[in-house]
Amino acid sequence: xxxxxxxxxxxxxxxxxxxxxxxxxxxxxxxxxxxxxxxxxxxxxxxxxxxxxxxxxxxxxxxxxxxxxxxxxxxxxxxxxxxxxxxxxxxxxxxxxxxxxxxxxxxxxxxxxxxxxxxxxxxxxxxxxxxxxxxxxxxxxxxxxxxxxxxxxxxxxxxxxxxxxxxxxxxxxxxxxxxxxxxxxxxxxxxxxxxxxxxxxxxxxxxxxxxxxxxxxxxxxxxxxxxxxxxxxxxxxxxxxxxxxxxxxxxxxxxxxxxxxxxxxxxxxxxxxxxxxxxxxxxxxxxxxxxxxxxxxxxxxxxx
Amino acid sequence: xxxxxxxxxxxxxxxxxxxxxxxxxxxxxxxxxxxxxxxxxxxxxxxxxxxxxxxxxxxxxxxxxxxxxxxxxxxxxxxxxxxxxxxxxxxxxxxxxxxxxxxxxxxxxxxxxxxxxxxxxxxxxxxxxxxxxxxxxxxxxxxxxxxxxxxxxxxxxxxxxxxxxxxxxxxxxxxxxxxxxxxxxxxxxxxxxxxxxxxxxxxxxxxxxxxxxxxxxxxxxxxxxxxxxxxxxxxxxxxxxxxxxxxxxxxxxxxxxxxxxxxxxxxxxxxxxxxxxxxxxxxxxxxxxxxxxxxxxxxxxxxx
Numbered sequence: 001x002x003x004x005x006x007x008x009x010x011x012x013x014x015x016x017x018x019x020x021x022x023x024x025x026x027x028x029x030x031x032x033x034x035x036x037x038x039x040x041x042x043x044x045x046x047x048x049x050x051x052x053x054x055x056x057x058x059x060x061x062x063x064x065x066x067x068x069x070x071x072x073x074x075x076x077x078x079x080x081x082x083x084x085x086x087x088x089x090x091x092x093x094x095x096x097x098x099x100x101x102x103x104x105x106x107x108x109x110x111x112x113x114x115x116x117x118x119x120x121x122x123x124x125x126x127x128x129x130x131x132x133x134x135x136x137x138x139x140x141x142x143x144x145x146x147x148x149x150x151x152x153x154x155x156x157x158x159x160x161x162x163x164x165x166x167x168x169x170x171x172x173x174x175x176x177x178x179x180x181x182x183x184x185x186x187x188x189x190x191x192x193x194x195x196x197x198x199x200x201x202x203x204x205x206x207x208x209x210x211x212x213x214x215x216x217x218x219x220x221x222x223x224x225x226x227x228x229x230x231x232x233x234x235x236x237x238x239x240x241x242x243x244x245x246x247x248x249x250x251x252x253x254x255x256x257x258x259x260x261x262x263x264x265x266x267x268x269x270x271x272x273x274x275x276x277x278x279x280x281x282x283x284x285x286x287x288x289x290x291x292x293x294x295x296x297x298x299x300x301x302x303x304x
Numbered sequence: 305x306x307x308x309x310x311x312x313x314x315x316x317x318x319x320x321x322x323x324x325x326x327x328x329x330x331x332x333x334x335x336x337x338x339x340x341x342x343x344x345x346x347x348x349x350x351x352x353x354x355x356x357x358x359x360x361x362x363x364x365x366x367x368x369x370x371x372x373x374x375x376x377x378x379x380x381x382x383x384x385x386x387x388x389x390x391x392x393x394x395x396x397x398x399x400x401x402x403x404x405x406x407x408x409x410x411x412x413x414x415x416x417x418x419x420x421x422x423x424x425x426x427x428x429x430x431x432x433x434x435x436x437x438x439x440x441x442x443x444x445x446x447x448x449x450x451x452x453x454x455x456x457x458x459x460x461x462x463x464x465x466x467x468x469x470x471x472x473x474x475x476x477x478x479x480x481x482x483x484x485x486x487x488x489x490x491x492x493x494x495x496x497x498x499x500x501x502x503x504x505x506x507x508x509x510x511x512x513x514x515x516x517x518x519x520x521x522x523x524x525x526x527x528x529x530x531x532x533x534x535x536x537x538x539x540x541x542x543x544x545x546x547x548x549x550x551x552x553x554x555x556x557x558x559x560x561x562x563x564x565x566x567x568x569x570x571x572x573x574x575x576x577x578x579x580x581x582x583x584x585x586x587x588x589x590x591x592x593x594x595x596x597x598x599x600x601x602x603x604x605x606x607x608x
Contacts, residue, residue, distance in 0.1 A: 022419065023381070023383075023418035023419040025380055025381045025418060025435060026380075027331045027333075027334075027335040027336075027337055027380070027437065028335055028380075028437050028439050028440070029331070029334040029335025029336070029437075029439070029440055030333045030334030030335055031331035031332055031333030031334050031335045032331075032333070033331055033337065033435070035381065035383060035418065035419060035433075035435065036383070036419055037383040037384070037385045037419060037420060037421050037431075037433055038385070038421050039385045039387055039421050039423045039431070041387055041423045041424065041425045043426075044423055044424050044425065045423070076329055076330075076331070076332075077327070077329045077339065079327075079339055079340070079341040079433055080341070081341045081342070081343045081385070081431040081433075083343055083345055083429050114327035114329060114339065115326065115327040115339060115340055115341055116341060117341050117342050117343050117431075119343045119345045119348055119349070119429075120345065120348050121345045121348065121425075121427055121429055122347075122426045122427040123425055123426040123427065125387055125423075125425055125429050125431075127341075127343070127385040127421075127429075127431040129339075129341055129383055129385075129433040131329060131337070131339065131435070133331065133332050133333075135332050135333065136332070136333050
């Protein structure tokens with residue numbers, strides 16, 4: 001989308017910030033906001049056979065909020081545009097179910113839903129716009145990584161992808177386990193704030209897979225990386241950890257000193273320690289996992 | 305949607321402002337924003353057989369911006385979520401066409417597009433979120449009308465509905481005429497600012513028809529109205545003027561003195577004079593057009 005916007009809006013229209021998860025907008029009167037939009041489409045991003053309407057609403061809100069987390073922003077408000085199949089439009093059970101999940105996620109994240117729009121459509125589409133703030137501080141961009149930075153991730157990866165596999169196979173435990181990670185992912189908002197406050201140089205959320213999102217961070221920063229460790233969630237596979245999206249873990253780069261400070265701050269807040277996975281290097285063509293090149297799309301059985 | 309949100313989010317979540325076209329959000333560090341979201345769905349709000357992909361993009365942006373106009377706000381930024389049929393997703397011609405129209409409308413309105421999202425979907429859905437400001441002044445709500453206010457509309461109505469009729473019949477002139485009003489409606493942003501600055505008590509944009517939107521304003525204000533005049537656009541019918549949406553004319557109520565001041569300000573800005581159509585009354589059950597009750601859904605052949 002970023003490229004599509006850039007190409008069609010190129011001249012005359014503000015495109016700064018389009019590379020990041022969320023864009024910054026100055027507000028007359030002094031403040032500024034960061035904003036982002038995300039759509040969840042039934043049959044593309046979610047499968048109503050594997051999760052409830054409320055799960056879809058929850059996932060749509062958390063997916064959008066994760067873009068704020070990746071900037072180190074806290075949410076101020078959300079708007080929800082709901083397109084539901086004709087028979088379900090308006091006050092139908094599907095729409096009500098989605099909105100119940102939206103409400104649960106918004107409450108969990110402390111983000112008021114201040115507006116919305118409902119339409120009929122052939123397929124369920126839930127579009128969530130989120131507005132956040134960094135309280136006068138500079139948001140963390142994807143583009144700030146520098147050679148020598150350590151690379152950390154906020155937690156082990158592959159839970160959502162593993163959950164989807166279990167749900168498809170019918171082997172997901174009823175509650176908890178990896179199925180819940182797929183149906184009810186949680187944006188790392190508290191972690192994102194502390195990461196920004198600890199001086200992170202660059203950050204991105206894992207929405208399309210640790211590998212692809214790390215490549216994006218390196219592309220935006222014009223650097224390379226050398227990974228030495230991939231933290232795999234219990235029950236997930238290496239493939240899922242590298243290629244599975246929607247975990248909404250945060251990947252960040254910072255000095256080793258700041259990383260230690262971040263670990264302390266997270267512990268004080270009762271949050272898990274970030275996991276060090278590698279180093280940023282100055283050669284933008286170096287994209288290594290151990291001795292092998294890391295493909296953009298994740299794990300392709302090159303090692304072993 | 306407002307009722308859907310209210311019902312599902314009722315407790316715990318901020319619902320103030322949900323009755324209005326756009327919601328206000330306070331921004332840390334000073335200032336506040338007004339925000340709104342609108343979706344345009346092919347086959348529901350638009351028909352790609354009657355207008356181009358670029359027209360759909362234009363209409364989606366202007367429809368959302370009209371909500372800002374109705375608050376007396378000026379635009380700061382827009383975000384666009386585009387769902388296009390599988391074969392057209394991403395870099396397809398349909399998506400590019402829509403974005404070209406988005407860019408044209410955004411440029412015409414002076415509203416930068418700062419972010420977006422693109423997905424595949426069974427049907428074209430364009431969701432536009434707009435963020436605006438009233439520069440520290442109070443936005444104009446729907447709910448402020450008081451008995452004795454004059455009711456004005458920013459221009460004659462029914463152009464978009466008449467244009468749709470002409471396009472369906474194949475009788476719309478190639479350019480200009482009512483077809484253009486359907487394909488390229490214009491949000492009355494400049495008018496909305498001057499209306500707010502002239503002390504309007506209440507305002508709403510005509511997105512669903514003069515009749516229905518005026519009823520909504522009266523409902524929100526707990527008042528009645530007595531209309532004496534319906535300004536019908538040239539080439540449109542009375543039915544289209546009362547029941548046709550998407551003209552994006554603005555309906556406002558204010559004192560007669562302020563209405564004269566507004567007319568002068570609009571003239572100074574080179575904009576058309578507002579048209580006086582009736583009076584606000586204190587009896588909320590009085591919803592009159594001449595000697596007859598005005599139905600919510602517009603004109604139902606009760607007179608004549």
